[in-house]
Every structure is written in C-alpha cells, then in structure tokens.
Amino acid sequence: MIKKLLLSGYCCLVALISVAQHEISLYTGPIPNSKQSDVKEIKRPDQSVSNVVQPTLTVFLPPKKKATGTAVIVCPGGGYETLVMKREGFDMAEAFTKLGVAAFVMKYRLPNAKTMIDPAIGPLQDAQQALKIIRQRAAEWGVDPKRIGIMGFSAGGHLAATAGTHFQKPVIDNPEAINLRPDFMILIYPVISLSADIGSAKNRKNLLGESPKPEQIQLYSNELHVDKATPPTFLTHAGDDSKVPVKNSLVFYEALQQNGVPADLHVYQKGEHGFGKTPMFDEWFGRIHQWMKDASLLTP
Numbered sequence: 001m002i003k004k005l006l007l008s009g010y011c012c013l014v015a016l017i018s019v020a021q022h023e024i025s026l027y028t029g030p031i032p033n034s035k036q037s038d039v040k041e042i043k044r045p046d047q048s049v050s051n052v053v054q055p056t057l058t059v060f061l062p063p064k065k066k067a068t069g070t071a072v073i074v075c076p077g078g079g080y081e082t083l084v085m086k087r088e089g090f091d092m093a094e095a096f097t098k099l100g101v102a103a104f105v106m107k108y109r110l111p112n113a114k115t116m117i118d119p120a121i122g123p124l125q126d127a128q129q130a131l132k133i134i135r136q137r138a139a140e141w142g143v144d145p146k147r148i149g150i151m152g153f154s155a156g157g158h159l160a161a162t163a164g165t166h167f168q169k170p171v172i173d174n175p176e177a178i179n180l181r182p183d184f185m186i187l188i189y190p191v192i193s194l195s196a197d198i199g200s201a202k203n204r205k206n207l208l209g210e211s212p213k214p215e216q217i218q219l220y221s222n223e224l225h226v227d228k229a230t231p232p233t234f235l236t237h238a239g240d241d242s243k244v245p246v247k248n249s250l251v252f253y254e255a256l257q258q259n260g261v262p263a264d265l266h267v268y269q270k271g272e273h274g275f276g277k278t279p280m281f282d283e284w285f286g287r288i289h290q291w292m293k294d295a296s297l298l299t300p
Helices: 004-017 084-095 117-134 157-165 202-206 214-219 247-258 279-296
Strands: 020-025 056-061 071-075 102-107 148-153 185-188 235-239 263-268
Touching: 004 056, 004 263, 056 084, 071 117, 071 202, 084 102, 102 117, 102 185, 102 247, 117 157, 117 202, 148 157, 157 185, 157 202, 202 214, 202 235, 235 247, 235 279
Parallel strands: 071 102, 071 148, 148 185, 185 235, 235 263
Antiparallel strands: 020 056, 056 102
C-alpha cells in the first residue's frame, strides 16, 4: 500500500514538473518608448492584469522527448486595457506544450500616455522584442528559429496580426537584423480593422486615443497591409460576436486569399465573444492541432 502511495505521489510530481515554466523580462536594459510615472501594475485574483509597465514572457517548455521545435507567442486579449492572462494565456500555453510546442505568454504593455511616449507602438514593440528574444535564445529553449508563430485573442489578435503585417518596419532597436516576422499566426476572434464600419470603437480608442487621425486608423487596420510575405494564418470567430464583428476575420481571410497566403478560417454560428477556454475549446483547439499538423509544425 505504501509503495502504491509513493508511486502515485511520484507520478503527480512528474506531471507537475513535466512542463518547465518561468518568467523573464522582455528587456534587460531601459524599456524603449517608456517614461517615468507613478503608475503601478494591477493584478487581480483571476490573474488578469492592467497598467503593465514591466513587460514579460512566461516560458512554457514541453518535455524534451516530446518537443517538436515549434514555438508560439501567446498574446492575451482584453481590449488594450487589461490582459486575460489565465484563460487566454497560461491555459493556452499548457495546451500547446501537450502538443510538444513551446509557448511564451506575453504580458505586454497596454497603451497609456502616462507610461509611454507613443502609446500606439508600445504593444508592437513588445511583440517584436519577443520574436527577437526567442530567435536569439532558440537553441537554449530547443526551438527552431524558423518555426516561431504568434497567437492572439481579441485585442491580442490585433497585436498578433499587426506583428504579422508590420514586421518589415521595426519599432525596436535591431542592430543584428534579427528576423521579426512570425512564421505563422493563430488569430482567435481577433480585432483586425480599426475602421469605423467594422472596427471595435473601444479598441480603436484605447490604442489610438479619442480622436485618431485617418492615417493612424489606416496604419493599424491590418487587412490593408496583407501582402505575399504575410505569414500563413489560422482564424476562428463566432458569427454572433457582438463585440468584435466576424467581418474582421472575413476581411482578413479575403486579403490573405487575394495575396496567395495559406489560410484557414472557421466560423461558428454561436459562441459570442471570448469563447477561448470554454466547452468549445476541444473543438476549435482541435482544429488548430490539425492545421499545425498539416503544416508539418508538429514533427521534430
């Protein structure tokens, strides 16, 4: 009986440590585009955060025997005013490690004139820095530098899509000319456009301010910046989404198609907004699993 208990305890311990995880700072020196302020980060019991001033990556590594070499940066949503770190971050990372994929949950800066010189570029700076760091440390983490993707939910989907359509114009220092292009994108009920007709007014205001100029709206409406170099993309959305209209995913998919970029789109009749880690999870994450498998992203 004692042996059985010891064996059971050992198995539980192995299960707990099978996924190595730790948090690292995105920047080792001064944070670009930042200014001194008395703003303090807010952490809530549900693990959501706001007022991010020190951006980080939480690193989730699969067991070495299961590792595929593929990695994904996970950008939680929250309307560019908070970050849903658990449901749209850590839970996703754990799901990816079960597939042998290394996951990096990004706690990125949210636009704030009190903490940033140019609030609009802050999130993109952090996304580009994450891509840069992971490629620099790829060997350390067992990652193939040519198989690093980015995933985003809602506003995090907008950030991921921005990283995938604006990589040719770095907003960080990159003297080594490290590739800042994600190798693939996974966009979950994403904000794509900031236009008045299909864009989210809340996200537009939080990212660009009360009265953005037309050229700013155009710059961050990502369906307008798709070209043949845009990474292959997986999209999913609910047709009854009342916060971020499904047309965001539709126009992005159409732009990808027009430019010959491999893309997969799944629209569910019902699901509303924020169906991330819900009973629907097995369905839509299963489709991601198959998409990655078909793209040879799950073979070492």
